[in-house]
Amino acid sequence: xxxxxxxxxxxxxxxxxxxxxxxxxxxxxxxxxxxxxxxxxxxxxxxxxxxxxxxxxxxxxxxxxxxxxxxxxxxxxxxx
Numbered sequence: 001x002x003x004x005x006x007x008x009x010x011x012x013x014x015x016x017x018x019x020x021x022x023x024x025x026x027x028x029x030x031x032x033x034x035x036x037x038x039x040x041x042x043x044x045x046x047x048x049x050x051x052x053x054x055x056x057x058x059x060x061x062x063x064x065x066x067x068x069x070x071x072x073x074x075x076x077x078x079x080x
Contacts, residue, residue: 017031017032
């Protein structure tokens with residue numbers, strides 16, 4: 001198992017982490033491990049955008065406005 005050591009952690013941050021870990025009945029190590037697991041379970045914005053781009057088949061680039069994307073779904077208002 002790997003080890004991480006934090007240096008120069010501000011005292012107020014340390015106190016807050018200790019308070020929260022005690023409130024959950026956990027050691028600070030277990031509390032911080034849980035926080036890191038939760039963080040890694042969520043995709044980064046870049047990962048989320050890439051996943052959605054792939055799911056959409058690359059059809060919705062970020063530079064296209066919502067109005068432009070919705071234009072394909074709206075009924076035509078022109079009369080023949």
